[in-house]
Ligand SMILES: Nc1ncnc2c1ncn2[C@@H]1O[C@H](COP(=O)(O)OP(=O)(O)OP(=O)(O)O)[C@@H](O)[C@H]1O
């Protein structure tokens with residue numbers, strides 16, 4: 001199934017997008033849901049490795065005026081804030097495991113509410129099907145499209161080990177577990193969005209500026225469609241090799 005995704009990506013992107021065009025009625029419905037979700041989050045209190053999604057998100061923010069919500073950054077801030085979930089979050093991050101949905105979703109909702117920008121990126125979330133279903137049910141927001149950062153595992157491992165940000169999870173043991181968690185839990189989410197024609201594969205093994213050129217193409221092609229309802233999710237792949245490389 002995953003191989004199909006990437007074979008189709010290069011040759012079938014335009015027709016896939018066309019076939020995913022919404023009718024006017026559907027479009028209005030989406031807009032309503034988004035506006036509803038913005039109001040909905042008003043009352044709430046707080047809630048890959050090394051493929052370069054954070055780096056590219058910073059570029060997208062500057063170039064396209066999006067807001068950037070990194071689930072990992074929000075969780076780290078919550079961990080460090082002295083909150084009652086701090087110890088649990090710390091332990092989960094240290095092991096490379098996925099924090100319960102309700103915690104992460106609350107943090108995302110709060111960040112979206114405080115920010116208020118309709119154009120936003122959600123970086124590194126959802127991490128599993130339960131994250132996805134809970135987020136969509138609670139917020140009534142679905143991503144407009146999903147960027148899949150495809151990078152060889154060895155390259156990601158190298159980047160993370162050289163990152164120098166004093167992260168608890170930037171060590172070989174945690175990274176390998178994060179790859180495993182990704183394969184078991186996150187990959188099905190990409191497959192789900194792919195089945196809806198929402199996934200764009202990006203070759204993230206290239207130099208930063210070349211990766212951004214590819215990212216820009218995707219965003220530019222969506223700009224018109226996304227004038228009022230914007231949500232993109234950035235994912236990353238700990239896998240590459242023959243099974244995920246485009247034909
Ligand atoms: N295309 C690239 N080529 C080489 N190095 C890169 C590239 N993109 C990012 N990096 C570097 O790799 C490291 C990891 O990048 P970044 O933090 O953006 O990854 P990430 O996918 O957000 O990781 P995580 O999910 O673990 O936070 C950083 O030191 C960054 O400068």
Ligand SMILES: O=c1ccn([C@@H]2O[C@H](COP(=O)(O)O)[C@@H](O)[C@H]2O)c(=O)[nH]1
Pocket residue numbers: 048049071072073075092093094095096097098099100104123124125126127169178
């Ligand atoms: O939705 C999420 C996002 C992140 N986590 C935990 O945080 C670390 C680091 O995430 P990055 O996106 O790489 O910064 C991740 O390994 C998880 O432990 C999460 O649980 N849920």
